[in-house]
Amino acid sequence: MKKDTITLQVNGTDYTVQVGPYELLSNVLRDDLDLTGTKRGCDFGGCGACTVLLDGKAVYSCMMPARHAEGHKIITVEGLADDGKLTPVQEAFVRNSAFQCGYCTPGIIMASTALLNQKSNPTEEDIREGLAGNLCRCTGYVSIFKAIMEAAHA
Amino acid sequence: MLEFNPSDHFEPSTPTETATLLLQHGKTARIIAGGTAVYELVKRGMASDIRQLISLRKLPLNYVRADDEGIHIGATTTIAQLISSHDMMSGPALRVVLEALHEIRPVQVRNVATIGGELCTSLPLLDLPPALLAVDAIAIIFGPQGQRGCPTSEFLVDLFLNALKRGEFLLEVLIPKQPERCGSTFIKFGRTAYDFNLVNVATRLAFSNDGACSDARIILGGVGRVPIRAKSAEEELLGHVLDESRILHASDSLGEFKAIPQIHGSIEYKRQIARVLIRDSVRLVLERMEGLTK
Numbered sequence: 001m002k003k004d005t006i007t008l009q010v011n012g013t014d015y016t017v018q019v020g021p022y023e024l025l026s027n028v029l030r031d032d033l034d035l036t037g038t039k040r041g042c043d044f045g046g047c048g049a050c051t052v053l054l055d056g057k058a059v060y061s062c063m064m065p066a067r068h069a070e071g072h073k074i075i076t077v078e079g080l081a082d083d084g085k086l087t088p089v090q091e092a093f094v095r096n097s098a099f100q101c102g103y104c105t106p107g108i109i110m111a112s113t114a115l116l117n118q119k120s121n122p123t124e125e126d127i128r129e130g131l132a133g134n135l136c137r138c139t140g141y142v143s144i145f146k147a148i149m150e151a152a153h154a
Numbered sequence: 155m156l157e158f159n160p161s162d163h164f165e166p167s168t169p170t171e172t173a174t175l176l177l178q179h180g181k182t183a184r185i186i187a188g189g190t191a192v193y194e195l196v197k198r199g200m201a202s203d204i205r206q207l208i209s210l211r212k213l214p215l216n217y218v219r220a221d222d223e224g225i226h227i228g229a230t231t232t233i234a235q236l237i238s239s240h241d242m243m244s245g246p247a248l249r250v251v252l253e254a255l256h257e258i259r260p261v262q263v264r265n266v267a268t269i270g271g272e273l274c275t276s277l278p279l280l281d282l283p284p285a286l287l288a289v290d291a292i293a294i295i296f297g298p299q300g301q302r303g304c305p306t307s308e309f310l311v312d313l314f315l316n317a318l319k320r321g322e323f324l325l326e327v328l329i330p331k332q333p334e335r336c337g338s339t340f341i342k343f344g345r346t347a348y349d350f351n352l353v354n355v356a357t358r359l360a361f362s363n364d365g366a367c368s369d370a371r372i373i374l375g376g377v378g379r380v381p382i383r384a385k386s387a388e389e390e391l392l393g394h395v396l397d398e399s400r401i402l403h404a405s406d407s408l409g410e411f412k413a414i415p416q417i418h419g420s421i422e423y424k425r426q427i428a429r430v431l432i433r434d435s436v437r438l439v440l441e442r443m444e445g446l447t448k
Binding site: 001002004020021022043044045048051054057058059060063064065067068111114115129130133134 | 159259260261347348
């Protein structure tokens with residue numbers, strides 16, 4: 001397969017990777033860059049476990065061709081904490097036990113971060129809308145909503 | 155992941171270069187913008203014929219601008235960008251478009267899916283195409299013969315089939331100036347807010363000074379292979395001041411249109427829902443018009 005060299009800026013670092021004509025961002029992040037915090041869940045653009053930030057906005061990395069992310073700032077869950085210090089969203093998730101098995105958590109934290117980037121004081125309706133693309137089969141969402149509300153007011 | 159190994163990925167930087175590539179590769183070439191439509195095809199095993207991906211990301215087609223003709227929306231403008239441009243679509247006639255945009259979920263898809271993909275995929279389960287038909291939007295197409303306009307009502311030909319000829323691609327969507335005294339709405343009916351629709355309706359009505367309905371567009375999505383114009387219902391409304399009996403008359407007039415069944419909705423069920431949605435949408439437009447004149 002013909003491959004091209006592209007440069008992706010992930011968590012503030014430039015990475016040069018070889019990609020085929022249709023290489024998905026989630027595969028590049030996990031398999032080439034070893035950033036396995038981004039999960040593959042449904043792998044069908046529906047569960048949200050693969051959510052990352054592209055220029056601060058939530059996208060499904062399992063749906064996005066890696067080439068389309070070139071020239072944009074990509075943030076994965078590994079890129080949130082600053083020198084080991086968790087973000088207010090991450091801290092609120094810990095305080096509220098807003099996870100159980102944890103598989104959906106990186107995606108939900110990324111979607112929550114994107115939501116709070118856009119709406120610093122979200123309503124419950126805003127949270128429902130912002131998290132409509134993320135599934136959690138453990139928590140029933142109550143603790144997640146509580147954590148986001150708490151993070152917004154931190 | 156299902157096997158999908160295209161041989162090439164091109165990123166042309168001009169419309170002419172794009173048309174040349176499409177002409178050169180013909181049916182094995184596929185335009186890609188946000189990537190959500192191609193992804194769906196790949197996951198459903200329907201992309202095996204695609205050998206060349208032609209990305210529009212380097213073309214300057216990401217814009218929303220208004221002029222004397224109406225509102226021009228570049229083909230690679232995302233759903234999220236359109237929602238952010240709501241000020242340009244603030245009039246009651248274009249509320250149908252804004253409401254359809256808000257039905258496209260989740261945010262992860264809104265941030266990458268484009269108006270071009272919504273239209274060119276020619277899939278009846280999408281929300282934006284019926285709304286574009288309801289406002290008489292025009293597809294501006296670029297190809298080897300230059301630029302041409304095609305009404306969106308003629309652009310969608312059949313399931314997965316649009317009016318683009320070999321070498322052509324969508325440049326922009328033009329929403330023309332809307333009639334005076336016009337109201338509109340979009341109603342989606344699906345299994346969940348997150349799912350594709352089962353049935354949706356995009357309704358735009360204009361009224362003359364005496365209050366009679368002077369122009370009507372009632373477009374049903376999800377029921378046929380392409381959005382269907384409910385002409386019998388429109389005709390029942392035209393020339394009349396709309397009271398409850400007239401509205402019921404219109405929704406009941408919906409004939410035996412050709413519908414496609416889905417696992418969550420039989421043909422008869424969809425027909426029944428379509429009648430209800432027509433009725434509710436006309437009532438809602440009337441309520442909004444009364445609100446405006448008070």
